[in-house]
Amino acid sequence: MEQNNHDFSIPQRQPSVAIGIILIKFFRMTIKAMWPILVSLVIGRRAGSTFDDIILYVVIGFAVYNLLGSILTYFRFYYYIKDNAIVLDKGVLKKTRTNIPFERIQTINFSQNLLHQLFNVVSVEIDSAGANKSEISIDALRKDEAIALRDYIMAEKKQLIEESGTEEEKSIIADKSPSDLLLHLKPKDLIKVGVSQNHLRSMGIIFAFVFTTINEITDNISDFIADQLGQYESYVVNNTLFAFVASVVLVTVISFLFSLVNSILKYYDLKLWLSNNGLKLVRGLFNREEVTINKNKVQMVSWSTNPIRKIFKMYTLQIAQASSTEVNAQKSKINVPGSYKHQISKVINMVFPSEYLGAEAKHFISPLIKLRIIFFYGLIPSALGLSTWFLIEEAAFYFLLILPLSFFLGRAYYKKRSYEINEELIRSNSGIVGTENMLTQIHKVQAVRVNQSWYQRRKQLATIKLYTAAGELSIPFISLSEALQLESFILYRIQTDKREWM
Amino acid sequence: MTNHFENLSINPSELPSLEEVNFKPIDPNYLKVSLISSALFFVALVAGAIAIIEFSDFEEKTNGYLISMGAILLFLAANITLTILGFKKKKYALRQRDIIYTKGLIWSVRTTVPFNRIQHAELKQGPIERLYKINSLKLFTAGGQSSDLVIPGLPDDEALSMKDFVLKKTEEDGAEQS
Numbered sequence: 001m002e003q004n005n006h007d008f009s010i011p012q013r014q015p016s017v018a019i020g021i022i023l024i025k026f027f028r029m030t031i032k033a034m035w036p037i038l039v040s041l042v043i044g045r046r047a048g049s050t051f052d053d054i055i056l057y058v059v060i061g062f063a064v065y066n067l068l069g070s071i072l073t074y075f076r077f078y079y080y081i082k083d084n085a086i087v088l089d090k091g092v093l094k095k096t097r098t099n100i101p102f103e104r105i106q107t108i109n110f111s112q113n114l115l116h117q118l119f120n121v122v123s124v125e126i127d128s129a130g131a132n133k134s135e136i137s138i139d140a141l142r143k144d145e146a147i148a149l150r151d152y153i154m155a156e157k158k159q160l161i162e163e164s165g166t167e168e169e170k171s172i173i174a175d176k177s178p179s180d181l182l183l184h185l186k187p188k189d190l191i192k193v194g195v196s197q198n199h200l201r202s203m204g205i206i207f208a209f210v211f212t213t214i215n216e217i218t219d220n221i222s223d224f225i226a227d228q229l230g231q232y233e234s235y236v237v238n239n240t241l242f243a244f245v246a247s248v249v250l251v252t253v254i255s256f257l258f259s260l261v262n263s264i265l266k267y268y269d270l271k272l273w274l275s276n277n278g279l280k281l282v283r284g285l286f287n288r289e290e291v292t293i294n295k296n297k298v299q300m301v302s303w304s305t306n307p308i309r310k311i312f313k314m315y316t317l318q319i320a321q322a323s324s325t326e327v328n329a330q331k332s333k334i335n336v337p338g339s340y341k342h343q344i345s346k347v348i349n350m351v352f353p354s355e356y357l358g359a360e361a362k363h364f365i366s367p368l369i370k371l372r373i374i375f376f377y378g379l380i381p382s383a384l385g386l387s388t389w390f391l392i393e394e395a396a397f398y399f400l401l402i403l404p405l406s407f408f409l410g411r412a413y414y415k416k417r418s419y420e421i422n423e424e425l426i427r428s429n430s431g432i433v434g435t436e437n438m439l440t441q442i443h444k445v446q447a448v449r450v451n452q453s454w455y456q457r458r459k460q461l462a463t464i465k466l467y468t469a470a471g472e473l474s475i476p477f478i479s480l481s482e483a484l485q486l487e488s489f490i491l492y493r494i495q496t497d498k499r500e501w502m
Numbered sequence: 503m504t505n506h507f508e509n510l511s512i513n514p515s516e517l518p519s520l521e522e523v524n525f526k527p528i529d530p531n532y533l534k535v536s537l538i539s540s541a542l543f544f545v546a547l548v549a550g551a552i553a554i555i556e557f558s559d560f561e562e563k564t565n566g567y568l569i570s571m572g573a574i575l576l577f578l579a580a581n582i583t584l585t586i587l588g589f590k591k592k593k594y595a596l597r598q599r600d601i602i603y604t605k606g607l608i609w610s611v612r613t614t615v616p617f618n619r620i621q622h623a624e625l626k627q628g629p630i631e632r633l634y635k636i637n638s639l640k641l642f643t644a645g646g647q648s649s650d651l652v653i654p655g656l657p658d659d660e661a662l663s664m665k666d667f668v669l670k671k672t673e674e675d676g677a678e679q680s
Contacts, residue, residue: 322644360509361508361509363506421507421509421510422509422510423510423511445619445645446615446619446643446644446645446649447613447614447615447616447619447643447645447649447651448613448614449611449612449613449614449649450611450612451606451609451610451611451612452609452610453608453609454608454609457610467643467645467646467648467649468645469644469645469646471646472645472646472648472649479506481504481506482506484519484520484521485505485506485507485514485515485517486506486507486514487520487614488514488517488518488519488520489507489510489512489514489517491599491600491614491616492512492514492517494616494618494619495599495600495616495618495675501619501644502644
């Protein structure tokens with residue numbers, strides 16, 4: 001840490017490029033909040049009513065307010081280090097001072113969007129343990145300065161813990177093993193990841209976007225669609241099959257391209273490092289993120305695959321950290337698509353005690369779940385469908401196709417649903433078309449719940465749910481005695497384990 | 503009971519089972535509170551129905567009244583039956599190292615939170631609950647909202663002593679841990 005050219009004890013502003021970055025952030029926030037008004041303005045202007053002009057002034061006024069706000073935000077923002085804590089002074093009308101002691105700092109993460117990359121600056125996020133408002137961020141810092149700041153804080157923190165930390169904390173700090181690059185997503189792998197994305201999901205996103213946009217523009221979707229369709233009616237009647245095939249192809253191509261581009265933007269040049277303390281991840285094309293994960297904070301590791309990804313022998317690895325607020329729950333889950341099996345087992349080896357890893361007996365759930373699935377997803381929908389007989393006559397018989405579908409659904413679900421348990425770990429396996437596996441340490445469970453529906457009570461079955469600080473793990477339809485044994489064993493393990501869960 | 507898990511060092515069937523725990527029912531006043539609040543809800547519903555029928559231009563008002571009031575009555579009867587029968591299922595138990603709460607007539611749910619996983623505890627009292635001097639004890643864990651434990655229908659003094667007991671236990675078990 002010989003970079004003493006940075007003196008952090010004097011209050012400093014961010015580099016001036018931060019004004020631009022804050023401004024863009026503000027504008028994005030404004031546009032996100034007000035785009036429906038903007039869209040309706042553009043359309044409404046053609047009508048040329050005076051009311052719309054008023055709205056326009058309001059929008060301009062709001063934008064100017066934001067602009068001034070961001071400039072003031074920049075000039076009122078200072079950061080410095082004092083008494084082994086990082087201090088941030090900010091606030092335009094209400095001044096606030098945030099003070100985070102070094103011991104409480106968990107990780108310091110950098111991220112860069114396109115603008116950051118152009119000016120060689122990073123945005124810094126400091127994640128601390130405990131309290132609700134656990135995250136503070138600095139919009140822009142020169143990269144070398146940010147790295148120096150992080151090194152300085154981490155070195156100071158290390159010293160503090162050496163002086164007065166617990167044994168466990170010391171062992172974490174003392175560990176100076178270098179981190180190895182475990183995974184690097186090369187362009188070929190990136191394309192594979194893009195190709196094997198869930199294209200149905202992209203289709204859903206596109207549809208949702210198109211519909212909300214139409215909804216904002218016109219007041220009445222059905223009128224709009226009837227209008228549009230009316231124009232093409234004669235055309236469609238003559239060319240139904242062609243129109244159908246063409247639109248299916250078009251929608252498929254668009255969703256495919258959407259998910260491909262999306263995954264390239266998000267996962268470009270993804271790198272994952274492993275060290276004995278935790279993991280470090282860097283990814284993204286325009287928006288370069290860097291995330292550090294502390295080993296102790298990891299609550300659950302999941303890996304999943306879908307049929308296309310399975311051809312490439314790839315999995316999506318998800319590492320879920322404890323999140324201090326509900327809002328951050330999504331953010332604290334880190335997805336690494338395009339991981340191979342051996343890489344996943346290395347991550348698991350590192351995060352969870354490896355002496356407990358091994359092949360355990362698979363416990364399957366009750367086959368009665370197949371009947372339940374056929375009942376809820378087959379019988380009831382097809383009965384409802386048939387009851388539309390008086391509306392659509394013979395066409396109602398098509399609803400009977402749901403029945404065999406639900407049969408296969410139930411079979412596939414039952415076949416893949418199982419769990420494995422040993423002294424230390426519990427793992428759940430599931431999936432219908434793809435597969436999904438979740439693994440957690442038993443002592444990280446926060447609460448246990450046993451549910452029984454009316455049907456399950458009759459059949460002496462139960463569903464057990466385990467809540468961790470990063471999501472829940474549930475095992476449905478196991479026999480009641482099995483559920484009770486699991487419940488008492490897991491509770492016993494939580495209550496006797498002397499380790500911290502975080 | 504047969505052991506389902508041979509690979510574990512402890513036979514789970516030898517551990518104290520939650521089935522044998524003595525559960526305590528919650529305060530009977532809670533039943534009154536829930537009946538009063540559903541009565542208030544139904545009064546609002548009836549008023550709403552009358553307003554809709556009177557202020558819209560229905561041709562046949564009697565039919566409107568018959569259908570809407572019939573539906574509301576049916577709903578009310580179902581609600582009252584479920585509230586009364588479901589009340590007996592609301593029970594809790596304090597064990598040496600955890601707290602258990604069960605509920606649910608049709609879908610029964612039993613939630614257990616070990617003391618060493620409780621983040622904080624709070625008592626809540628609504629306006630009707632205040633009349634009957636009962637409280638709800640809310641226990642927060644890191645497992646998110648869905649796993650938070652809420653025990654309703656605790657008399658004032660009992661609720662307070664229970665909260666203190668839980669917090670004391672949490673501190674003891676937590677201190678043991680690190």
